[in-house]
Each structure stands twice: as C-alpha cells, then as structure tokens.
Amino acid sequence: QVQLVASGGALVQVGDSLRLSCTASGRAFGNYAMGWFRHTPGKEREFVSAISRNGGNTAYGDFVKGRFTISRDNAKNTVFLEMNSLKPEDTGVYYCAARMTEPFDSGSFYYTSANQYNYHGQGTQVTVSS
Secondary structure: OOOEEEEOOOEEEOOOOEEEEEEEOOOOHHHEEEEEEEEOOOOOOEEEEEEOOOOOOEEEOOOOOOOEEEEEEHHHOEEEEEEOOOOHHHOEEEEEEEEEOOOOOOOOOOOOOHHHOOEEOEOEEEEEEO
8 A cells, every 4th residue: 555645735836846756665666657636626536647666757747848867766655746938727726646567567657647545645735736
C-alpha cells in the first residue's frame, strides 16, 4: 500500500511560480511510475504530467506548453512539479498518482491516464489570482 501526500499549493499571482511536492510512504518508491493530475473549476480531471520509474522519460498535458517540469528524487520518495508562468486557468486541486511497474521492464514507461494508476493521493490547492 502506498500513501501519497501532496503539498506546496498556494495562492499566487499571475506569472508566479510554485513547486509542488508529493511524498510517498511505504517502500520501493523507485518501482513506481508517477503522475500529476488536476481538477479545475468546470472541467473534469485533467492530466498534467508524468514521469517514468527511472526518471528518464516525461510527458505533459498540452496546456503546459513548456511551463512545468516534473522530476523525482527516489532517495526522498518524492516527485516534484515545478510550475512557472502560472495563469488563472491553472487554478485547481493538484494531486499525484503512483503506478506499480513491472520489475523486469525498462523502467522507461510513463502513463497519462488516471485509471492507469494504482494509487491516488489527496490534493493540494493552487489558486492563481489575476
């Protein structure tokens, strides 16, 4: 069982930056591919970013357009989402998700659909004020 705790959300101004963190409890964080999703007002859950188990491959939602960077520190059981040039439409609840991967695969796969993940954490609120 993995528990995921996201943090770092805040009220910021347009153009500001935030760094979200998601820390996982339990063992073998390095066996999980990780992802970030968000719920924004008036929209369904939306894919934000994903990173492979080995950290070598990443993916981003179309709306990101180079503004966000995902990374992971397996020694700290943590995945990060660096968000720059924030816009009002980025307002929402951001949460992370974890997917157990096969131990014998390359570790280079990432996943962009929420239903591909085994565990979903609670969210952290990001509010971008204009």
